[in-house]
Amino acid sequence: MAKSKDISVVIPLYNEEESITELCKWISRVMESHGFHYEIVIVDDGSTDNSWEIINNISSENGSVKAVKFKRNYGKSAALNTAFRCSEGDVVITMDADLQDSPDEIPELFKMIKEDGYELVSGWKKKRYDPLSKTIPSKFFNYITRKITGIKLHDFNCGLKAYTSELVKSIEVYGEMHRYIPAIAKWNGFNRIGERVVQHSARKYGQTKFGLERYIYGFLDLLSITFVSKFKKRPMHFFGTMGTLSFIFGFIVATYLIGEKVYINLFLNERARGVVEQPLFFLALTALIIGVQLFLAGFLAEMISINSNKKGDYLIEKKIGL
Known part of the structure; x- marks a missing residue:
């Protein structure tokens, strides 16, 4: 019976032909020096350079290297999820x-999982070799994420x-949610x-694949993952609550306006202003309509949640060792 592997090193990549050979050799040196039984799982996210050919060569020399190549570029989340x-x-x-x-950090990370009882250990690049245009937005982004997630x-x-x-x-990692694992x-x-x-080391080859727009997308993804995680299994709790509150507000305002008109006409014998002549009535009517729509949205989302078990499927072009 084959010995189970101690460590799987997962590497998502896109157009990294200059660095992948050096990285795999570095990982192998660390693993062998510590006696780990390991595998390296590489996911080529639709590279357009020679990355896949180089991965093939690496695998032929090192049987611990496994790889998957996507038909096109799906993004880092898809690569991680597949790996x-x-x-x-x-x-x-x-x-x-x-x-x-x-890769020299691997033994200590492994120890924190196996001996210290952590289920997830995240690296912190406290000293970075990035320009201020990246480090300052990153600090702000991480601060906001800490506050929202409580992590x-x-x-x-x-x-x-x-x-x-x-x-x-x-877990299922999709879209651009790799930031929020x-x-x-x-x-x-x-x-x-x-x-x-x-x-943290300065980038040795090529250029970064991410720009400042990742922080905008990251914030939107954070709102999305927060909502989905809390209400994925019970969307009616969110939409139904909002719809009910909106409907109740509209109903109370409309009832008040109608009641006021009836009171003035019948008990004070005066001519009251028409209900439809008051802007507040249209606000109440809008709230009623929105309330019904939100409730129906919650109902439909609940039905979809109950009946849908679809997972993300990605077109895989080639595999090595899998």
Whole structure:
């Protein structure tokens, strides 16, 4: 019976032909020096350079390297999600392919999972070699994320993280949600989340694949994941509550206006202003309509949630060792 693997090192990449060979050799040196039984799972996210040919060569020399190539570029979340499904290690380590994450950190991350009892350990690049145009927005982004999620991490976007196998097999990462895996993990019941200061190296080859727009998308993704995580299984709780409050507000205002007109006409014998002549009536009518629409939206979302079990499927062009 084959020995189970201690570690799966997961590497999502897109056009990293210059760095992937050096990274795999570095990982192998660290693993062999510590006696780990390991595998390297690479997901080529539709690269247009020679990355896949180089991965083929690496795999032919190192049987621990497995790889998947997407038909097109789906994004980092899709690559991670696919790699998580393919991984066999007791501990899963993720890192970027650009050599900014150091494989020398792997043994300590592994120890924090196996010996210290953490389910997720996130790297913190406390000292960064990035320009201020990246570090300042990053600090603000991480501050907002900490406040919203309640998870006290300094660097949510760090690619160097360690997970238990149970965790990565239990979550679904989609869209651009790779930044919020700690939040997804927490909302799925994995609360033992830790942090470790890790080394950050300046980018050695090529250029970053992300611009400042990632912070805008990141904030929108944060709102999305917060909503989905809290109301995915009970959308009626959100839409139904908002719809009910809106309907009640509209009903009370409309009833008041109609009652006021009846009172003035019947008991004071005066001519009251027409209900439809008052702007407040149209506000009440709008609230009634919105309330009904929100309630129906909640009902439909509830039906979809109950009947839908669809998972993200990505077109895989080639595989190695899987």
